[in-house]
Amino acid sequence: MNLNNGKILDRSRRAFLKWSAAGAAATPFILYGRPFLGLASAQEAAGELIIPTASTLDCGGRCLNKVHLVDGVITRISTRSAAELNPAMPVMKGCVRGRGYRKYQYHPDRLKYPMKRAGKRGEGKFVRISWDEAIEIIARKTKEITEKYGPDSRFVTVGTGVTGGSTVYANLVKRLFNCHGGSLEYYHSVSMGNTAAATMFTYGASNTGNSMDSLLHSKLILLWGHNPTETIFGHSNFYLNQARERGCKIIAVDPRYSDSAISYADEWIPLLPNTDSALMDAMAHVIVTENLHDKAFLDKYCLGFDEEHMPEGIPAGESYLSYLMGVKDGTEKTPEWAEGICKVQANVIRRLAREYAMTKPAALLSGWGPQRHSGGERASRGSAMLCCLTGNVGRLGGWAGGYGGVARPFQNGMPMGKNPIPHKINIMQWTDAIEDYARVSPAEGLLDAEKLNAPIKMLVSVSGNYVMGQNPDLNATKKLLEDESKVEFFLACDLLMTQTCQFADVVLPSTTSFEGWDLASTWNSGAYFILSQKVAQPMFEARHPYDWLADVAKKLGVEQEFTEGRTQEEWVRFLLDETRKKHPDVPEWEVMKKQGIYYFKYDPFVAFKKQIDDPGANPFPTPSGKIELFSKRLYDRSDPQVPAVACYVPAWEGPADPLAAKYPFQVIGWKNKHRDNSSFFNHPWLKQVAPQCMWINPLDADKKGIKQGDLVRVFNDRGALMIRAEITGRIIPGVLAIPTGAWYNPGKDGVDMNGCLNVLTTMRKTPLAHGNAHHSCLVDIKKA
Amino acid sequence: MLTLKSRQQIAFSDVLKKVTCRERGENFVRAVAELCSITAMRAWIYSLGHALTGGPPDSGFLPRIAHDPALAVLAEDMEPVARVRAGITACLRDPRTMREAEEEYARLYVGPQALPAPLWESVHLDPEHLLFGEITLEVRRYYARHGLSFAGRRTEPDDHIALELEFMWRLAARSGALLENGGSGDALASFVSLCNAQRDFLETHLLRWAPQSFALQLPHAHTDLYAGLARLIVDFLPSDAVLLAQLSTSPVNAAGKPCRKDRPANPRLGQPVGRSSAKLHRRTP
Structure with missing residues (x-):
C-alpha cells in the first residue's frame, strides 16, 4: 500500500465524489434482504439451569445427562457424579457417547430444512422446500400409492436411531398408517432376531x-x-x-x-x-x-x-x-x-x-x-x-x-394402534418385496399370508440408517432404490444427511432427544427410566416427527385418530400417568422433572x-x-441346517464353505463404543475414540505384505471397501474385524471409502429365523 | 490496480483531518459530508453481504440492489463488487443463471450436504467447532449491549455471517445517521464511539473468522454472484478494520469530541500508533 501515490488519492477522491454525486450518501441506509436483528426485549436471566434428562438413542444403557443451559443454549453436559451413586440402584453415568451429545445437538451439518430430491434418486441433489410443501407431497404421495397399490404397499423400515424410550419415532409413522388402512410391517430384530x-x-x-x-x-x-x-x-x-x-x-x-x-x-x-x-x-x-x-x-x-x-x-x-x-x-x-x-x-x-x-x-x-x-x-x-x-x-x-x-417391568410405551394388515415380512425380505414381491413366501419368512398383495411402493425411514447403512449387500440395495419405478416414494427423516437420506425423495429434519419429551429407559437388562426432557427448541426448521405426522394425518383425514387430541408433551404425560397406574410409586410429572429418574425395585430375578x-x-x-x-x-x-439338537453344521460363508478357497478370510463387525449403530459416525470426538480401521492378525498381515496403517482393499463378489489396517494380536488369524456403523460412501468406481462393512455382507437368510447373517462373510484383501 | 483497502484508508484518513480542524468552516462541512458518504458506502457493502448471505438469490432483493446506483459506483473501483454486479445482472437477465445461482446458494449456504465452509463464527472459532458455542453467546451479548437481539435465537445461532454483517450495517447506519444533520460536536463524538464499537466487533468477532471461512468457500463458489461475494468478504473486512482503526487512533477519538474553538484538543491523549496516523497527528493543532 502506497499512501503517497497521488494517482490512487485522486482516484479514490473521484470515487467518493461519484458516490456523493450519485446521491448514494443522501439515500437512507437500506438493508437489503431479510432483517434478522430487532430491538432487544428485556434482559433475560443469564443464570445457568441444570436439567436432568436422558437420550433416547439405541444404547443399551441410559445414562443420566445433566444439561447445563445458559439463555436457552446447552453449554455443557455433565452426568451422574460418583458421589450420587446408590449401589442398590446404580443409575448409569455417561460414557464418551453420552458426554458428547452436545456435539450432536449442535453439529453444523444437522439437517436444517425440509428438502426434496432435485436430481436422480441417490444423486445427492436436493432443493429446500417449506414444511407446507413437504406435508402436501407426503399426503399426496400416500394417497396416490395407497389408491393404486393398497395400504400394504407402504413400509416403514428399521429406525433404531430413536428406540431408547417410550416413543420410537419410526413407530409413530406406523401409528399414522394404522389410522389409515395399515401398512406392511416387518418382524425380526437384526440385533438379536x-x-x-x-x-x-x-x-x-x-x-x-x-x-x-x-x-x-x-x-x-x-x-x-x-x-x-x-x-x-x-x-x-x-x-x-x-x-x-x-x-x-x-x-x-x-x-x-x-x-x-x-x-x-x-x-x-x-x-x-x-x-x-x-x-x-x-x-x-x-x-x-x-x-x-x-x-x-x-x-x-x-x-x-x-x-x-x-x-x-x-x-x-x-x-x-x-x-x-x-x-x-x-x-x-x-x-x-x-x-x-x-x-x-x-x-x-x-x-x-x-x-x-x-x-x-x-x-x-x-x-x-x-x-x-x-x-x-x-x-x-x-x-x-x-x-x-x-x-x-x-x-x-x-x-x-x-x-x-x-x-x-417397563414404563408404558406409545400406543401403536392396530394394523389392519395381518401379515408381516421378515426384515430380510423388504428388498424382495420391492424387487419381486411374488418371491416373498412363507417358506422365506412371510407370516400370516400365502403371498403379498402388492410390492412395497412407499418406503419410510425415520431415525434410521438401515436402508443404506446396516442392511446387508448395500450395492444391491443401491441398485434397487435407484430404479425410481420400483419404490415410487421414499421419505426419510433424520438429524444428519445419512446415506439413507441421500436416497430419499423427501428428507425431513428431525429432533434430538433434547428437543422433545419421552420416557427413556435402558435395554431390558437395566431397571429404570428417566424423563427425557425437552430442554431446547428444535434447531432451525427441525420438527418432532409426531408434529409433522399430525399435519400429514390432518391431510389424510385422520388427525383425531392419530393425535387423540394430545400434543407430543401431553402424550408423554399420559404415558407417565398410565405407568403410575401399574406402579403407583412412580412420581408425578412435576416431580419427575426435578428428580429425573424412577427406579423399578425388585429382588434379584431368575x-x-x-x-x-x-x-x-x-x-x-x-x-x-x-x-x-x-x-x-x-x-x-427335516432341515439339515437346523437340526433337532444343537449341533455343529458347517456354516455357509463360514470357514468350511468351499467359497473360502476364493475368499480365504472371514470378516466380522462389532458394535463399538464410539457409535450407536451408525449414529455418531461423523462425531468429532468419537472419531478420535476409535478410528475406523480393520483389525488383522500379524500372521495374516505378513502373508499379504500389509503394514500397520496401510490402506487395504477388502472385497468379495458383492463389493469392495477401502480401510486402514490395524495389525493386532487381538484377533485370531484368518479373521478380519471392522467396526459396524460406518456410513456407506461409494467412490466413483463404487468402492466404499468409509469402511462400511455392508458392501460385503450377504442378504442370504438364516435357515430358521429367515434372519440376517452379517457376520458370515468371506472376503479377500489386497494392499491398496 | 486500485484496491479497496488503500482507497478506503486514504480517503478516511484524509477526511478525518478535515473534521479535526478548529474552524467549522467550509472544509469541515465538506469533510463531514465525505465521512457520511464513506460510512454510507461501508454500510452499503455490509447490507449487500447481509442480503446475499442471508437468503437465496430469488427472494426478491436482487432487482432492488441492481437498481441502486451505489452498485455501479462501487463496482467501478472494487473488483469483487464488479463481479457481484455481473452476477446480479446475469441472474436477472437469464433464468438459467438464476437457477445456477440458486443451486450454488443451496450448496454453499443451505445444504443438505455438508457446507464447504462454516457460516457460523462458533463453528469456525470455537474449540469444539459447533453451533451455539460460547462465542455465540458472546455475540448475543454484544448485540444486546447495542439494544439488538435475534428473535430466532432459540433455534438458530446468533453468529451466522448474515447476522454479523447485519449488525455491522446497523451500527454503521446508526453512525451515519448521526452525521446527517451536519455533525454537531456531540453527534461526532457518538459517531466516533459507534465506529469504535464497529471496530471492536470486527476485531473480536467478524474479522477473526469470516475472511478465513470465505477463503475456504472461494474454491467452491463458481458463479459470479457468490465468488464475487466471497472475495468481497475476504477483502473488505480487513480493510474496513484498518479504516476504523485509523479513526480510533485519530485526534477525533482522542479528544472524545472533535476540536472546537473553545476546547482545543489535548495532543497527549490517544497517542497515535500507525505511520499514517502519526503524520496526521503532527498536523493537528
Missing part, C-alpha cells in the same frame, strides 16, 4: 435372562461373544465389575480380544467365527464323558438329552448324547475334532469344559455376535444346551443361555425359577412342557 427365534424352540420363551445383580452370585462367568463394555447391556458393566472384584473368574470366548475381555476377563479363548457350535459340542463331549453333567437336572427338566428322554415316535440315535458319541455319523465330537474346526486347542477345550462344569453356579452369557451368523440359531441353541447340561438354569448365579432378555422350583405346576411353555434340547418341531422340518 436369530437367537430370539431359536431360544423359543428350547425354552418356549425367549426371555432367558436374569436380573444383572444375580451375577454377584456367580462363581464363573463366560462372556461368549458378549461385549457389554462397548454395547452397554443395561447394568451389565456395573455388576460385572463387582463380580470381578469379588473374585469371580471371567472367561471371554471371542474371535477378538474385545474391550470387555480386557476389562473383565482372566482368560481369552479365541475361536473362529461361525464355529461356536463345534466348541460347544466338544465341551459337552468332555462334560458328559467325564461325567460332569447334571444328570438329575437333565432327567427332570429336559427332553432329548439321551435316548431315554426322547419324544415318542422318534427313531433311535437322534438324541443329543447319540450325536455327541457319533452314533449316526461315526464321529465323536471330541476336543480334537473341534480343534480342527474352531481352532481352539483340544486341551484348552477340556480345561474350559471342566472349569465350566465344575464351578457352580456359572453364568454363560451368550452375546448377540455369534447369533448374527448363518449358523446363529444353532449357536444360540448350543449355549442353552450347555447351561442345561451343567444345571445352571433357574439358579441364582447361573444363566439359561440363548437370547438372554430379562422380563422386567428366569425359569418357577419352572425349576415346581415343574409340575409350571411346565415350560414348549409343546412337551420341558426344555427341548431335542425339538420335535425342528426335527419335523
Whole structure:
C-alpha cells in the first residue's frame, strides 16, 4: 500500500465524489434482504439451569445427562457424579457417547430444512422446500400409492436411531398408517432376531435372562461373544465389575480380544467365527464323558438329552448324547475334532469344559455376535444346551443361555394402534418385496399370508440408517432404490444427511432427544427410566416427527385418530400417568422433572425359577412342557441346517464353505463404543475414540505384505471397501474385524471409502429365523 | 490496480483531518459530508453481504440492489463488487443463471450436504467447532449491549455471517445517521464511539473468522454472484478494520469530541500508533 501515490488519492477522491454525486450518501441506509436483528426485549436471566434428562438413542444403557443451559443454549453436559451413586440402584453415568451429545445437538451439518430430491434418486441433489410443501407431497404421495397399490404397499423400515424410550419415532409413522388402512410391517430384530427365534424352540420363551445383580452370585462367568463394555447391556458393566472384584473368574470366548475381555476377563479363548457350535459340542463331549453333567437336572427338566428322554415316535440315535458319541455319523465330537474346526486347542477345550462344569453356579452369557451368523440359531441353541447340561438354569448365579432378555417391568410405551394388515415380512425380505414381491413366501419368512398383495411402493425411514447403512449387500440395495419405478416414494427423516437420506425423495429434519419429551429407559437388562426432557427448541426448521405426522394425518383425514387430541408433551404425560397406574410409586410429572429418574425395585430375578422350583405346576411353555434340547418341531422340518439338537453344521460363508478357497478370510463387525449403530459416525470426538480401521492378525498381515496403517482393499463378489489396517494380536488369524456403523460412501468406481462393512455382507437368510447373517462373510484383501 | 483497502484508508484518513480542524468552516462541512458518504458506502457493502448471505438469490432483493446506483459506483473501483454486479445482472437477465445461482446458494449456504465452509463464527472459532458455542453467546451479548437481539435465537445461532454483517450495517447506519444533520460536536463524538464499537466487533468477532471461512468457500463458489461475494468478504473486512482503526487512533477519538474553538484538543491523549496516523497527528493543532 502506497499512501503517497497521488494517482490512487485522486482516484479514490473521484470515487467518493461519484458516490456523493450519485446521491448514494443522501439515500437512507437500506438493508437489503431479510432483517434478522430487532430491538432487544428485556434482559433475560443469564443464570445457568441444570436439567436432568436422558437420550433416547439405541444404547443399551441410559445414562443420566445433566444439561447445563445458559439463555436457552446447552453449554455443557455433565452426568451422574460418583458421589450420587446408590449401589442398590446404580443409575448409569455417561460414557464418551453420552458426554458428547452436545456435539450432536449442535453439529453444523444437522439437517436444517425440509428438502426434496432435485436430481436422480441417490444423486445427492436436493432443493429446500417449506414444511407446507413437504406435508402436501407426503399426503399426496400416500394417497396416490395407497389408491393404486393398497395400504400394504407402504413400509416403514428399521429406525433404531430413536428406540431408547417410550416413543420410537419410526413407530409413530406406523401409528399414522394404522389410522389409515395399515401398512406392511416387518418382524425380526437384526440385533438379536436369530437367537430370539431359536431360544423359543428350547425354552418356549425367549426371555432367558436374569436380573444383572444375580451375577454377584456367580462363581464363573463366560462372556461368549458378549461385549457389554462397548454395547452397554443395561447394568451389565456395573455388576460385572463387582463380580470381578469379588473374585469371580471371567472367561471371554471371542474371535477378538474385545474391550470387555480386557476389562473383565482372566482368560481369552479365541475361536473362529461361525464355529461356536463345534466348541460347544466338544465341551459337552468332555462334560458328559467325564461325567460332569447334571444328570438329575437333565432327567427332570429336559427332553432329548439321551435316548431315554426322547419324544415318542422318534427313531433311535437322534438324541443329543447319540450325536455327541457319533452314533449316526461315526464321529465323536471330541476336543480334537473341534480343534480342527474352531481352532481352539483340544486341551484348552477340556480345561474350559471342566472349569465350566465344575464351578457352580456359572453364568454363560451368550452375546448377540455369534447369533448374527448363518449358523446363529444353532449357536444360540448350543449355549442353552450347555447351561442345561451343567444345571445352571433357574439358579441364582447361573444363566439359561440363548437370547438372554430379562422380563422386567417397563414404563408404558406409545400406543401403536392396530394394523389392519395381518401379515408381516421378515426384515430380510423388504428388498424382495420391492424387487419381486411374488418371491416373498412363507417358506422365506412371510407370516400370516400365502403371498403379498402388492410390492412395497412407499418406503419410510425415520431415525434410521438401515436402508443404506446396516442392511446387508448395500450395492444391491443401491441398485434397487435407484430404479425410481420400483419404490415410487421414499421419505426419510433424520438429524444428519445419512446415506439413507441421500436416497430419499423427501428428507425431513428431525429432533434430538433434547428437543422433545419421552420416557427413556435402558435395554431390558437395566431397571429404570428417566424423563427425557425437552430442554431446547428444535434447531432451525427441525420438527418432532409426531408434529409433522399430525399435519400429514390432518391431510389424510385422520388427525383425531392419530393425535387423540394430545400434543407430543401431553402424550408423554399420559404415558407417565398410565405407568403410575401399574406402579403407583412412580412420581408425578412435576416431580419427575426435578428428580429425573424412577427406579423399578425388585429382588434379584431368575428366569425359569418357577419352572425349576415346581415343574409340575409350571411346565415350560414348549409343546412337551420341558426344555427341548431335542425339538420335535425342528426335527419335523427335516432341515439339515437346523437340526433337532444343537449341533455343529458347517456354516455357509463360514470357514468350511468351499467359497473360502476364493475368499480365504472371514470378516466380522462389532458394535463399538464410539457409535450407536451408525449414529455418531461423523462425531468429532468419537472419531478420535476409535478410528475406523480393520483389525488383522500379524500372521495374516505378513502373508499379504500389509503394514500397520496401510490402506487395504477388502472385497468379495458383492463389493469392495477401502480401510486402514490395524495389525493386532487381538484377533485370531484368518479373521478380519471392522467396526459396524460406518456410513456407506461409494467412490466413483463404487468402492466404499468409509469402511462400511455392508458392501460385503450377504442378504442370504438364516435357515430358521429367515434372519440376517452379517457376520458370515468371506472376503479377500489386497494392499491398496 | 486500485484496491479497496488503500482507497478506503486514504480517503478516511484524509477526511478525518478535515473534521479535526478548529474552524467549522467550509472544509469541515465538506469533510463531514465525505465521512457520511464513506460510512454510507461501508454500510452499503455490509447490507449487500447481509442480503446475499442471508437468503437465496430469488427472494426478491436482487432487482432492488441492481437498481441502486451505489452498485455501479462501487463496482467501478472494487473488483469483487464488479463481479457481484455481473452476477446480479446475469441472474436477472437469464433464468438459467438464476437457477445456477440458486443451486450454488443451496450448496454453499443451505445444504443438505455438508457446507464447504462454516457460516457460523462458533463453528469456525470455537474449540469444539459447533453451533451455539460460547462465542455465540458472546455475540448475543454484544448485540444486546447495542439494544439488538435475534428473535430466532432459540433455534438458530446468533453468529451466522448474515447476522454479523447485519449488525455491522446497523451500527454503521446508526453512525451515519448521526452525521446527517451536519455533525454537531456531540453527534461526532457518538459517531466516533459507534465506529469504535464497529471496530471492536470486527476485531473480536467478524474479522477473526469470516475472511478465513470465505477463503475456504472461494474454491467452491463458481458463479459470479457468490465468488464475487466471497472475495468481497475476504477483502473488505480487513480493510474496513484498518479504516476504523485509523479513526480510533485519530485526534477525533482522542479528544472524545472533535476540536472546537473553545476546547482545543489535548495532543497527549490517544497517542497515535500507525505511520499514517502519526503524520496526521503532527498536523493537528
